[in-house]
Amino acid sequence: MNRKPPIIKITNLDFSYHEHPVLEAVNLEIQEGELGSIVGPNGGGKTTLLKLILGLLQPDRGRIEIFGESPEKGRRKIGYMPQHAHLDPLFPVSVLNVVLMGQLGKQSGGLFGGYPHQALETARAALNEVGLSDCEKDSFHQLSGGQRQRVLIARALCTEPQLLLLDEPTANIDPRSEENLYETLVRLNRRMTILLVSHDLGFVSQVVKSVICVNRQVIIHPTSNINGTLIKEIYGGDFNLVRHDHRCDKDGHHPNKPAV
């Protein structure tokens, strides 16, 4: 098959915090159009992997290429949604102004001035995409947790990305919003590649095309080769590292190759 070059290519990557290894011997390729879910136990390295892809952390060893460039350059094409817990919940700012931050760095001036008219349109379209058009004048701190999460997704969309990285978009939102979120993501996936960190196992089997398991090592499973029962068996109870390793031996799980 004649494939396009991957938009994320990680080769032989090691990363450790204060000599405590977090990720080891990671090889990962993500193709354009992917809708992947990053799963794994807490402390297994999911957020670390996102931050390495974004160039916010530097690997000890190995290479990361984003759109064929270094993460520092390639990340301009990435729309990133962090967990909103690290933001000041009382910060006085309007919803529209939060979303507009996605347009920063796009103006030619860079340092000075406000947003051009075009930026406002992009921001409003992004708010519309997440169903919050009516809230643009509200204060960010008045919103519920789920609405804040959606505003941050809109901000990521407002960067006009080719790759969307979402860190726990399903954290603290109600089931109905979650349903809406899935529909939104499937719709967005027609235009862009999406990777998300998720604890939601139902979501994993429903809409994503592949599951990226992160626990020191990183292994990608196309969901077409894994049925729902198997996913529940593997991730439903305690994260079973032994069984996981057993399933994912070297021959069986090259990136993008079907599971054995």
Place this chain on the structure above:
Amino acid sequence: MDFFHALADPDNTFLRLALAVGLLSSIAFGIIGTYVVTRRISYLAGAVSHCVLGGIGGALWLKAIFNVEWLDPVYGALLAALVAAFIVGRFGHNPGQREETMIGATWAIGMALGIIFIDLTPGYFDITSYLFGDILLVSSRDLKLIIALDLIIIFFVASCYHQLLAVCFDEEFARLRGLNVELFYQLLLALTAVTVVLLIRVVGIVMVVAMLTLPAAAASLYARRLSGMMLLAIFLSAISIVSGLGLSYNANLSSGPVIILFAGALYFLMAGWKKLYK
């Protein structure tokens, strides 16, 4: 009201000057205070303000020992504040490096150096007005400097409002969008340092951080936008300064502490009001 009669008295130029300095310094307190509160750098501002004493002491010492006539303490203060702002901005910002210990050390060392320099300087020198401020001692040169500071602050904020907003709201995201986060942060700290130096005249080294944080923190309880928070903080700090100046003049009290008590009372009243009625 003695204070208002005294203001109208043609002989009391110093009082009108004090009032003008107080009102104009509210602009700097309100705007820079808003960033100090939302960016959570009041501890850094405290370290910067206390290091100012080191600069004042150093300048007095050099002036006395080496007969450097032009060396006004305010130059020493400015240099010390900018150096301290650079140090705490550059090294006090690494998560996991016990940043508050380093900031606290800068705070204490700066202040200790100031006292030692003043000890070494021949002659008697009263540092009370630097420590606690005396707005009645301001000169027309102070007034001009504060006008210049206000203009610089207004220009900076008007031209970089959205960038500063992004840096204060979510630094990581701002960095990902290609903003020079470190540059904005250092500029903000440098402006905070200059503000601290010029406004020490009003409330003194020990209390200047309170004037940077109390009106802005009170404003943040009710503001829906960063710009609204700035305007409300300017208004609250103007009320505190004018009331404090008036009461201290009438009751013959030190102006700095009375101003701070007004600002503190406003903060707690507004916080209590919000807790009860919102």
